[in-house]
Amino acid sequence: MERGSQNGEYDGRVMTEEQMEILRKQIAMYAVICGQLVSHESLSSKLPVSSGMNPTGGGYFDSIVASPSTYKISHRHRWTPTSMQLQIFESIYEEGSGTPKPQRIKEIMMELSQHGQVMDKNVYNWFQNRRPR
Amino acid sequence: MERGSQNGEYDGRVMTEEQMEILRKQIAMYAVICGQLVSHESLSSKLPVSSGMNPTGGGYFDSIVASPSTYKISHRHRWTPTSMQLQIFESIYEEGSGTPKPQRIKEIMMELSQHGQVMDKNVYNWFQNRRPR
């Protein structure tokens, strides 16, 4: 569907088919590895893939991003509101009543999307986080 | 359609942010599972088990997190399922309809406790939270 932008100034939602293919392969590889590990859990043998994953609690995306450098899809893992969106957020926040209802969230999202890409969840999270901090 | 451009337009977009998120979660989960299984093979004595260890109630990833020395893990205030428990949760969730009855909760808790400390309430909460999110 339309995402409300006429200016193409964001690139966070772009994924090429090459990148999708990498993801597919990674998932397939993990599936195979897990299957093998579950089946032969007691038959310890060295895994060929330890470089591909980062079990030390770190990045989800590292192994994806760590692919060939021709990808322009920079590290836009996390949404950041534009300054205009922030102003709107703040003014709505001022007028009241905590975290808006889902219907209201949707409306706010629609308004914000005039000023940059945004999803319902982003709006929800913003209000959830705004109050305590 | 041409889609060879690397100039910053999104003409090659074939995947939405939501879809990317799903893939990302899949990969993350596999990474955790693999990490857990690998640890289990080589460091089986360090796995959190039900034998009364881990009084803070969280198996968490302690066995796979090569914990940064500066981070204090000792007090974990909220329960976190181990990856093995998560697998069990998910498979039960797949076959089931909604939140289980108290008796069933108890059974599930017993099974899960083979893989880390857990209480009835944790199981209940997990099923309560699983659907909306």
Add this chain to the structure above:
DNA sequence: GTATTATGAATGAAGG
């Protein structure tokens, strides 16, 4: 380039 801070996001738990 590395360390720190601010804040987006995920999720366990409580309340209605």
Add this chain to the structure above:
DNA sequence: CCTTCATTCATAATAC
């Protein structure tokens, strides 16, 4: 169930 709050984790932004 659904909504709300608290805690924690991850990371973009910033300071060093």
